[in-house]
Amino acid sequence: MQQKTQPWALVIDDDPALLALVARAMRGEGFVCETAEDGEVATKKLSARRYDVVVVDLRMPKLHGHAVAVELLKSSPGTMIVVLTGLIEPKLARDLIARGVEDIVFKPTDPFVFAAKAKALLQRCHDRKEREEEKEGEIARARADSEETVGRLSEHETEIEESYTGSVRMLASLIEQMGRMQGSHAVRVEETAEGVAVLAGIEGSELRNVKVASLLHDIGQFGLPDPVRSRPPWELSPEERKTYEKYPTIGVVLLSEVCGSKPLIEIVESHAENFDGTGFPHRKRGSEVSLAARVLRLADGLDTYLLFTNQIEHWEAARRHLARMRGSAYDPEVAELALAYLAEREARTREERIATVPAEKLRAGLVLAQDLYDESGIFLARKGVRLTEEMVPRLLSVVPGSRIRVYGS
Numbered sequence: 001m002q003q004k005t006q007p008w009a010l011v012i013d014d015d016p017a018l019l020a021l022v023a024r025a026m027r028g029e030g031f032v033c034e035t036a037e038d039g040e041v042a043t044k045k046l047s048a049r050r051y052d053v054v055v056v057d058l059r060m061p062k063l064h065g066h067a068v069a070v071e072l073l074k075s076s077p078g079t080m081i082v083v084l085t086g087l088i089e090p091k092l093a094r095d096l097i098a099r100g101v102e103d104i105v106f107k108p109t110d111p112f113v114f115a116a117k118a119k120a121l122l123q124r125c126h127d128r129k130e131r132e133e134e135k136e137g138e139i140a141r142a143r144a145d146s147e148e149t150v151g152r153l154s155e156h157e158t159e160i161e162e163s164y165t166g167s168v169r170m171l172a173s174l175i176e177q178m179g180r181m182q183g184s185h186a187v188r189v190e191e192t193a194e195g196v197a198v199l200a201g202i203e204g205s206e207l208r209n210v211k212v213a214s215l216l217h218d219i220g221q222f223g224l225p226d227p228v229r230s231r232p233p234w235e236l237s238p239e240e241r242k243t244y245e246k247y248p249t250i251g252v253v254l255l256s257e258v259c260g261s262k263p264l265i266e267i268v269e270s271h272a273e274n275f276d277g278t279g280f281p282h283r284k285r286g287s288e289v290s291l292a293a294r295v296l297r298l299a300d301g302l303d304t305y306l307l308f309t310n311q312i313e314h315w316e317a318a319r320r321h322l323a324r325m326r327g328s329a330y331d332p333e334v335a336e337l338a339l340a341y342l343a344e345r346e347a348r349t350r351e352e353r354i355a356t357v358p359a360e361k362l363r364a365g366l367v368l369a370q371d372l373y374d375e376s377g378i379f380l381a382r383k384g385v386r387l388t389e390e391m392v393p394r395l396l397s398v399v400p401g402s403r404i405r406v407y408g409s
């Protein structure tokens with residue numbers, strides 16, 4: 001590509017006759033050409049403006065051409081330097097070329113041939129620079145493309161993740177409708193377990209396993225005979241209690257058919273094991289159980305105390321419960337994290353007061369503070385569910401005119 005403006009050249013040589021000749025020849029090739037008779041004058045001119053080409057002699061009074069070239073390479077890396085010299089040691093020549101001097105031309109030389117060569121060299125330099133910039137542009141575009149692709153992939157991954165967890169949550173909700181749980185036990189346990197797990201440093205797929213295991217941890221209870229399933233554990237006879245303690249194992253059998261994730265299955269299987277080895281089904285203790293399962297054990301046990309978290313006494317009861325059970329049912333370190341989690345959640349809940357709003361005011365993001373039924377008593381949604389864009393118009397169509405208790409209005 002041709003240069004759009006006239007290129008600037010500086011010729012530095014202590015031979016006035018040669019200096020004048022080379023300058024004339026350079027101007028003939030279209031350069032705006034200035035001259036300097038020694039290194040010092042050259043240094044002043046070089047600090048005053050930028051030149052496209054600098055032609056420099058080596059042996060000069062006051063300042064050697066090598067020093068001028070080295071300084072110029074540092075201060076103006078885009079300037080093309082050509083050495084025009086009578087004599088040069090091979091070592092010095094190698095050094096100059098290695099540092100970035102474009103060419104070394106030996107005197108005597110025809111000044112006009114030299115000027116034509118300087119012009120051609122400059123054009124080559126421009127072409128090379130242009131190619132490099134194009135390449136850099138291509139690399140930058142490719143990087144931007146790949147970043148965009150990674151961004152899109154991670155968006156899809158989040159969508160798939162949310163849809164997977166959402167499906168499991170729906171399944172948990174359906175299961176609970178057949179049970180004796182109040183509100184959505186599984187969803188509440190998921191919220192607590194996730195909060196404590198994050199404080200315990202659990203992340204990524206392990207955190208996902210904690211959430212899914214929380215939602216499905218009681219699934220095995222539906223394999224229990226009705227008289228055992230329908231009553232609270234403390235009302236069971238010793239014989240019935242033995243049957244009840246099989247539910248984590250039943251859960252694992254059910255889950256194994258649809259889910260091959262061993263860590264997830266281990267969490268479900270061990271979520272009722274106590275830290276001191278008095279839990280069930282295998283009487284495992286301490287670190288024989290994964291950290292994730294120890295977190296779920298605590299979140300499950302704590303849930304009763306978090307049912308009515310808008311009441312101060314429940315927060316206090318929850319803290320007393322943790323103090324009582326740390327070291328027996330719960331891992332003391334996990335119990336410590338749970339105290340920190342409770343403090344944070346209590347502060348958050350105080351800000352998110354419960355309000356009663358007309359159904360027409362329902363919007364995505366609000367959390368139900370009550371189970372929701374239609375006029376004929378048909379169940380619609382559980383307490384604790386966060387409303388989505390899709391749910392709002394559908395709920396509105398079946399409960400128009402109702403007043404509904406929600407968090408975070």
Ligand SMILES: [Fe+2]
Pocket residue numbers: 185189217218300
């Ligand atoms: Fe449970």
